[in-house]
Amino acid sequence: MNETAFRAEVAGWLARELTGEFACLRHRGGPGDEEAFPALRKAWERKLAEGGWVGAAWPQAHGGRGLPLELQLAFHEEYVRAGGPGRMGHIGETLLAPTLIAFGTPEQQRRFLPGIREGREFWCQGYSEPGAGSDLAAISTRCWQDGDMWRVQGQKVWTSLAHESDWIFVIARSTPGSVGREGLTFLLMPLDQPGIEIQPIRQMTGEAEFNAVFFDGAATDAGCIVGKPGEGWRVAMALLGFERGASTLGQQMHFVHEMQLVVDAAIATGTAFDPAIRERIADAWIGLRALRHNALRMLAGNDGAVRPESLMYKYAWSNWHRELGQLAMDVLGAAGDVRSDDAAVRRLQQVFFFSRADTIYAGTNEIQLNIIAERALAMPR
Numbered sequence: 001m002n003e004t005a006f007r008a009e010v011a012g013w014l015a016r017e018l019t020g021e022f023a024c025l026r027h028r029g030g031p032g033d034e035e036a037f038p039a040l041r042k043a044w045e046r047k048l049a050e051g052g053w054v055g056a057a058w059p060q061a062h063g064g065r066g067l068p069l070e071l072q073l074a075f076h077e078e079y080v081r082a083g084g085p086g087r088m089g090h091i092g093e094t095l096l097a098p099t100l101i102a103f104g105t106p107e108q109q110r111r112f113l114p115g116i117r118e119g120r121e122f123w124c125q126g127y128s129e130p131g132a133g134s135d136l137a138a139i140s141t142r143c144w145q146d147g148d149m150w151r152v153q154g155q156k157v158w159t160s161l162a163h164e165s166d167w168i169f170v171i172a173r174s175t176p177g178s179v180g181r182e183g184l185t186f187l188l189m190p191l192d193q194p195g196i197e198i199q200p201i202r203q204m205t206g207e208a209e210f211n212a213v214f215f216d217g218a219a220t221d222a223g224c225i226v227g228k229p230g231e232g233w234r235v236a237m238a239l240l241g242f243e244r245g246a247s248t249l250g251q252q253m254h255f256v257h258e259m260q261l262v263v264d265a266a267i268a269t270g271t272a273f274d275p276a277i278r279e280r281i282a283d284a285w286i287g288l289r290a291l292r293h294n295a296l297r298m299l300a301g302n303d304g305a306v307r308p309e310s311l312m313y314k315y316a317w318s319n320w321h322r323e324l325g326q327l328a329m330d331v332l333g334a335a336g337d338v339r340s341d342d343a344a345v346r347r348l349q350q351v352f353f354f355s356r357a358d359t360i361y362a363g364t365n366e367i368q369l370n371i372i373a374e375r376a377l378a379m380p381r
Contacts (some may be wrong), residue, residue, distance in 0.1 A: 007074050013051055014082035022047070029086030030254055032354030033347075034209035038088065038164050045089045045119035054093055055117040062101055062109060063117050069299060076250030080257065088164065092116040092123035096169055099244040103227050103235050111223075112167075112188070126156040126170035126189075126213060127236070134367040136171070136236065137180045141215065143172035143187060145229075149199050150187060151195075152215040158361060162211040165191055170215075171236045174229045184232030188224040195219065205353040217366055219273045248295045248313070255288055255317075258351055259324060265348060266331045280327050310377035315368040318358035324356035 001009070018026060022044055028036040048054050057072045058064025065077070083219035087093070097116050098110055115121030132138035141154025152172050162168065168189050175183025191198070200208035227235045263281060268271035272281075294316065298309045328348040329336045340346050359365045373379040 001071075003070055003074050005073050007078050010053075010075055010078040011082060013053075014079065014084060017047055017051065018082060018084065025085035026083030027085070027257060029088075031086075032205050032207065032350040034086055034161060036368045037085075038161075041085050041088045042119070042122065042164075044085060045087070045122075048089075049117060049119040054119055055087060055097065055113075058095045058097060058101065058113075058117075062113055067076055073249045073299075077253050080250050080253035083257075088161070089116060089119060091125055091160070092121065092167075093198060095125065095242055096123050096237050099226065099235060099239045102238060105223075107223060108188075108226065109313060115166075122161070124159050124162045124165040124168045124191075124213075126159060126168045128158045128361075129155060130157050134364045137233070138346065139171060139173060139184070141170070141172045142176075143170075143174050143185055145222065146219070149219045150185075150222060150225065151217050152189065154215050156213045156215075157210075158201070159198075159211045159213045160209055162191065162213050163200060163250075167191060168213065169226075169239075171232045173187050174232070180206065183230055183232040184236070185229045186226045186232040186235040187220055188226065189218060189220040193218060202355075203353070205350050207350075207378075248299070249292070251317070252288065252292055252295065255291075255321065255324070258328075259284055259288065261344065261348060261351075262324065262328050262331055265344065268344075269331060269333060269335070271331050271333065277327075277331060280330075284320070284324055284327060287323075291317055291320060311372050311376045312368075314362060315365060315372065318368075319365070321355045321358050325352035326357075328352050 025037060025040060025044060029041050045054065052065060053075065054114065055063060056065040056067050056075065058066070060066045093116055096294040097113055100112060104112075112121070115124070126141075127136055127139075129139050129141060131140065139154075141274060142155065143150055143152045152170060154172065156168075156170065159168070168191055170187045171184055172187060173183055178184075189196075191213075195216045197214040197216070199212045199214070200210060203210065231354055259281075262284075263272070266281065268279060271277045281371045291313075294309050298307060298313060300312040308371065329352050331349060332345060335342075335345055336349060336352070340349065363371070374381060
């Protein structure tokens with residue numbers, strides 16, 4: 001199928017299905033809004049699965065459609081253009097599943113991939129810790145073998161949608177006394193069990209999509225180790241590599257929607273006639289186009305190597321998005337300074353508040369600059 005016909009298929013399916021009970025989901029559930037309609041968004045995942053859109057990029061041997069990159073990009077762009085809601089199954093489909101396909105045993109693939117592909121099981125990520133936010137190699141959560149089971153003791157934090165998830169993948173230290181990247185193990189754990197406590201973290205947006213997850217001897221069976229004990233760093237880094245996939249273009253389409261909200265607000269408030277605001281809007285548009293071209297350049301490499309443009313991507317988009325949030329507040333003026341029941345104002349306030357964290361989570365600006373300097377430019381530590 002050519003790209004034009006494929007885009008028409010995706011757009012037509014969304015126009016038919018994102019209606020009725022699902023109509024309220026349009027443009028909802030994205031960053032800063034992930035508490036919106038969780039049960040209905042899970043039902044939407046099952047609807048997507050019925051349409052064959054969950055795992056469409058996976059190899060056919062694993063139940064996917066084997067879509068080539070250009071059609072993956074087309075799907076993400078048409079999805080966001082139609083107002084498709086934030087994906088409850090994103091972490092399972094685009095992070096864990098490719099990791100299992102690359103590193104999992106056949107038994108693990110048979111056990112976990114169908115639940116993700118059918119929209120029945122939802123996953124969260126147990127990486128960050130209170131003392132090791134941007135430095136994943138400094139984690140202290142530990143795990144040990146106990147007969148046919150593995151047990152985990154410690155804490156993870158900033159765990160997105162843990163309270164709505166069925167499973168969590170955890171990186172923990174399995175070799176006593178090990179430091180840094182050595183002695184880590186990658187485990188898959190059910191969340192509904194004794195020994196796991198999930199506590200929501202209320203943010204200044206008013207939402208609580210993040211959580212702290214406490215492990216007190218929580219267990220999983222030995223067949224839920226991905227790779228071998230001690231190989232957790234390699235598996236964890238491969239998973240983060242999948243985060244740089246085609247969904248980055250979908251993220252940027254979401255940014256396009258937010259930017260349009262800013263433009264609409266500028267017109268409504270009259271700030272669109274302010275030359276300084278007009279210049280900042282133009283700069284934001286230029287920056288977004290630069291992000292898109294860099295993402296296309298990043299995705300063009302198919303040799304499996306980590307390319308310099310991928311190392312700069314997080315730093316670039318997080319700073320761009322933070323500036324957009326500030327622009328939104330300046331466009332709103334005094335109306336943005338107080339809590340509002342106006343949906344248009346409230347949405348831009350969410351953009352502002354949530355985007356303040358963009359340059360902190362998933363590696364602070366300072367960490368990102370170190371990565372660019374050392375790994376992309378080969379500068380000394």
